[in-house]
Amino acid sequence: MQRVPHANPSGPLPAAQARRAGALRRLPSHSLSGEAAVLKVTAYVDGASRGNPGPAGYGVYMTTDSGDIIEVSGYLGTTTNNVAEYSGLLEALSIARAEGATDVEIISDSLLLVNQMLGKFRVKHENLIPLYKKARGLASYFPNFSIRHTLRAGNKEADRLANLAVDRGEGRFVERHRDDL
Template sequence: MRNRPGNEELLQTLAARLSDTTLSALFPDYRAEAVRAALIGLAEEQKKRSADAVQPSNSFPALETEPPPERHRTPGTCRLYTDGASRGNPGRAGAGIVLLDDSDRELTTRAVYLGTCTNNVAEYRALLIGLQAARDEGCCRVEIFMDSELIVRQLQGRYQVKSAALKPLFTEVRQLLRSFEGWKVHHVPRAQNRRADELANQGIDNHRQLQGA
């Protein structure tokens, strides 16, 4: 006989599997992404309460916003750093990603030229490239680090996605995120995302060198 699923598992399943249409019908006064973010938040709170009940008082707390590098990570969780750069906004743009496993081993890096777009579009496209790389590498869970507060808050359901150019990218990112067993996203200072930033600019520079411009 299978064990009864815990509250955390139930909340995560609801967040992952209920469609935006269903969430909007159940909670007509709230945006679907806000309801989904609330379910994920409740699942995290339940996980923390469960951990506190069995762990000694000097153990590390559960991840919430911007964890220090030394904090313990769940085995099987890949860490993804992404950045988008646009020179001109809009202008020549590039994407950079760094994907690490739970032992800080580098799985892959990418420096991609994106053509002409705005900085926010570049940020979303860099995230899509990174999430696809995480799927290709077999990551079951992914923890995302970005220095774009706008994109992070939109993914967390704190900000609405009002830009027509960003809405389809946001939808595509949410669909990709549902293919993982779990995910988290954190806003970090640019200094902590330097490697991805360098790769994003490298994507632009490499293209300029090829074009002789």
């Protein structure tokens, strides 16, 4: 598992010093739903675009350490696959923050997205720069954040949700349920 490098080249600041510097924000002790905070989430993210650019959507399949599964699919209109990939990442990070997560693992089949977030690839395309900056900003809220690549076969649920969004052609849909197995 690869960790995203911190902006501070000497490593992360001690928590108290970082809070004073404004680098960390205190997370709520409860999620927006009022339940006890989730500590760890794992999110599979994907984007789909038919035509590139073309009708596009994103999918997020998230599991929490409390056994919840959160599935999100969102339609984006006409855009590129890379914008759709970043949209899935941003959705996952926003939900994780709302849930009060402290440990976030992102899994994506987009090598571009993963390597840009890890600082291995530069973000060159002007449409991706603001999305990248927003994603890095959201990722900085989590004391433990990691992102890694998987093959497409390892990302089937997020892929299904992204394509479902394109098929529907409208809206954002969220489903939350419990893993009762």
